[in-house]
Amino acid sequence: MKLSQRIICYWSVLSLIWASTLLSQAQNTTYKGMFRGSSMKVDGTSTVHDWTIESKLISGAIELKGAFPSDLAVSEVPALSGTPKADVKISARSLKSGKPKMDQVMLAAMKADDHPWITYSLKSLAPSKAERKSGDALAYDSVGELTVSGVKKEIKMPVTFTPTEKGMKINGKIQIKMTDYGIDPPAPKIALGLITVGDELDLTFEWHTQKK
Amino acid sequence: MASVMAVMASGKDVLQPSPSLAQAASTNAGPPVKFGVIGCGYHGRDIVGTLAVLPNAPVVALCDHYGAFLRRTGRSAPDAKQYANYKDLLADENVEAVVIATPSHQHKEIVQDALKAGKHVYCEAPLASTIEDAKAIAMAAHQHPKQYFQAGLQFRSDPQRDFLVDYVRTGAWGQTVSARSQWHKKTSWKRAAPTNEREKEINWRLDKNLSTGLIGEIGIHQLDAKSWFLGKRPQAITGIGSTVLWKDGRSEPDTVQINLEYEGGIHAGFDITLCNSFDTDYEMYYGTDAALMVRGSQAWMFKEADAPMLGWEVYAKKDTFFKEVGIYLVANATKLTTVTGSGEDDAKDNPYNDTPLYYALENFVHNAYVHQSGVEDFIAGFGDEDEDVLREYLVELEGSKKPAANYKHGYEASVIACKAHEAILGNKRIEIPSELFELA
Numbered sequence: 080m081k082l083s084q085r086i087i088c089y090w091s092v093l094s095l096i097w098a099s100t101l102l103s104q105a106q107n108t109t110y111k112g113m114f115r116g117s118s119m120k121v122d123g124t125s126t127v128h129d130w131t132i133e134s135k136l137i138s139g140a141i142e143l144k145g146a147f148p149s150d151l152a153v154s155e156v157p158a159l160s161g162t163p164k165a166d167v168k169i170s171a172r173s174l175k176s177g178k179p180k181m182d183q184v185m186l187a188a189m190k191a192d193d194h195p196w197i198t199y200s201l202k203s204l205a206p207s208k209a210e211r212k213s214g215d216a217l218a219y220d221s222v223g224e225l226t227v228s229g230v231k232k233e234i235k236m237p238v239t240f241t242p243t244e245k246g247m248k249i250n251g252k253i254q255i256k257m258t259d260y261g262i263d264p265p266a267p268k269i270a271l272g273l274i275t276v277g278d279e280l281d282l283t284f285e286w287h288t289q290k291k
Numbered sequence: 292m293a294s295v296m297a298v299m300a301s302g303k304d305v306l307q308p309s310p311s312l313a314q315a316a317s318t319n320a321g322p323p324v325k326f327g328v329i330g331c332g333y334h335g336r337d338i339v340g341t342l343a344v345l346p347n348a349p350v351v352a353l354c355d356h357y358g359a360f361l362r363r364t365g366r367s368a369p370d371a372k373q374y375a376n377y378k379d380l381l382a383d384e385n386v387e388a389v390v391i392a393t394p395s396h397q398h399k400e401i402v403q404d405a406l407k408a409g410k411h412v413y414c415e416a417p418l419a420s421t422i423e424d425a426k427a428i429a430m431a432a433h434q435h436p437k438q439y440f441q442a443g444l445q446f447r448s449d450p451q452r453d454f455l456v457d458y459v460r461t462g463a464w465g466q467t468v469s470a471r472s473q474w475h476k477k478t479s480w481k482r483a484a485p486t487n488e489r490e491k492e493i494n495w496r497l498d499k500n501l502s503t504g505l506i507g508e509i510g511i512h513q514l515d516a517k518s519w520f521l522g523k524r525p526q527a528i529t530g531i532g533s534t535v536l537w538k539d540g541r542s543e544p545d546t547v548q549i550n551l552e553y554e555g556g557i558h559a560g561f562d563i564t565l566c567n568s569f570d571t572d573y574e575m576y577y578g579t580d581a582a583l584m585v586r587g588s589q590a591w592m593f594k595e596a597d598a599p600m601l602g603w604e605v606y607a608k609k610d611t612f613f614k615e616v617g618i619y620l621v622a623n624a625t626k627l628t629t630v631t632g633s634g635e636d637d638a639k640d641n642p643y644n645d646t647p648l649y650y651a652l653e654n655f656v657h658n659a660y661v662h663q664s665g666v667e668d669f670i671a672g673f674g675d676e677d678e679d680v681l682r683e684y685l686v687e688l689e690g691s692k693k694p695a696a697n698y699k700h701g702y703e704a705s706v707i708a709c710k711a712h713e714a715i716l717g718n719k720r721i722e723i724p725s726e727l728f729e730l731a
């Protein structure tokens with residue numbers, strides 16, 4: 080090959096690589112967590128009564144390669160091109176029960192002074208094999224790492240994605256145990272005697288995100 | 292049993308822990324909030340003394356332009372830095388919250404500067420001596436959502452009164468008929484000072500151009516209690532005042548009476564005198580089924596003979612007042628035994644024995660921390676470009692705060708006090724347009 084032809088060839092290849100990189104980058108979509116509408120509820124039990132604490136501050140972002148499927152009229156949940164990156168954080172002290180004393184007991188049990196943040200990092204997202212009908216939210220099986228009170232654990236959680244006017248709404252639910260995260264179920268002393276809090280907790284979240 | 296029934300009637304959760312001082316000190320009372328107190332007069336000293344008892348309210352700074360007061364109050368807070376100028380105290384980064392206990396007509400600039408300096412503010416009531424100044428204070432609080440503002444209407448933090456309002460809302464007294472209150476104490480209300488100039492300064496309350504007099508400086512709490520209990524704002528006030536005993540050149544009357552008119556033909560009378568001490572202070576609320584008497588942190592219900600039985604009253608403690616039998620009401624959610632005993636056991640039966648000021652400051656510390664941590668967490672997650680969204684979150688946070696008077700309560704009570712003062716000085720009836728209560 081003549082030198083000039085070689086140079087043209089190299090530049091063409093380089094341009095192709097550069098263009099394809101640009102193209103794939105242009106297709107990455109970031110959905111940033113929003114305050115409005117977002118909530119994470121933790122439902123628990125005790126020897127006296129059931130209880131709920133809730134945080135309205137779910138911050139973070141989910142980044143997808145390519146746009147997220149927005150057509151709910153599909154018969155099957157489509158696979159995603161690559162694993163999305165998702166990192167979420169929730170301040171432990173933003174969890175509120177509506178009862179100040181209970182909040183204090185909970186934060187002490189979670190050692191919130193040393194571990195102020197609950198974090199989640201997504202590792203994989205695969206289409207759910209559960210039956211679906213057209214119009215249902217898109218269901219996926221997620222695997223991620225949840226860190227509470229400084230203890231990191233892998234969790235498998237079914238989640239659903241629903242496109243919204245601003246971006247995406249993500250819902251999920253999982254049951255965890257306090258003791259798995261090194262949290263001793265609180266046993267606060269009150270005038271009636273000791274309350275013992277149950278180990279199992281149901282975490283339910285709805286996360287509203289905005290497309291950037 | 293009576294307590295359980297009262298609790299069920301009020302809908303209050305059974306699991307509220309007993310709020311004694313000793314227990315508060317030994318339980319986790321929440322992270323500390325560091326205080327600066329501006330104004331070290333009589334009430335300022337009271338505030339410093341109360342903060343000293345709270346486990347998480349260290350006083351790190353004091354301010355008063357009058358050296359003798361500053362030094363005297365400093366003895367109750369020996370670790371606090373002392374400032375003669377409030378601007379220097381506000382520049383102290385160690386101060387997170389300020390209590391403003393200066394004369395009422397001096398509140399405005401201090402509140403505005405404190406909020407600009409990023410401090411949480413507890414402003415004594417009345418907020419100011421004029422409606423214009425009270426509005427400026429309320430608007431400043433509104434324009435600084437990142438800081439927590441509480442008005443010094445202590446009754447709003449009193450757990451017994453908080454319980455009573457819920458109880459009243461169940462319709463326990465039937466249809467509202469009227470209300471009446473009094474504050475009586477034989478005292479000159481005049482303070483001594485080493486110089487004429489200082490005496491004039493320290494007796495600002497006796498000057499009708501500087502203060503709202505008895506009805507504002509003393510009556511503000513009972514005026515606000517009426518709005519709170521009746522769930523209404525007055526539409527007109529008639530006032531009358533005279534100087535009966537303390538004829539020492541003061542321009543404020545020593546005996547005042549007002550009549551407040553509310554929607555629905557409801558009237559409330561209120562008299563304050565410095566000339567007689569009989570029966571001290573209390574409030575009465577009259578309904579078609581019962582009357583409610585509130586004295587300090589205690590309350591009794593006097594049922595009409597034809598009122599429906601509630602059931603639990605059969606077991607309740609009763610006290611006799613002349614010919615009337617009053618059913619003792621107490622927000623005693625933890626005891627499941629009948630409240631019994633004679634009047635001497637009242638202190639034992641009623642666990643809410645701390646002063647309203649104690650509860651108000653205790654709740655301020657808690658609420659300031661909840662507010663500040665909420666703002667920090669919001670900004671850490673979502674940034675601080677959109678203040679409207681932050682305000683939405685702060686509305687959500689109200690459910691996690693303890694009962695306290697906000698800037699709207701403070702402003703409305705101050706409007707009523709100012710208008711009542713105007714009526715008293717003019718010996719006349721004044722109408723209060725509802726728009727006056729709105730903050731534009």
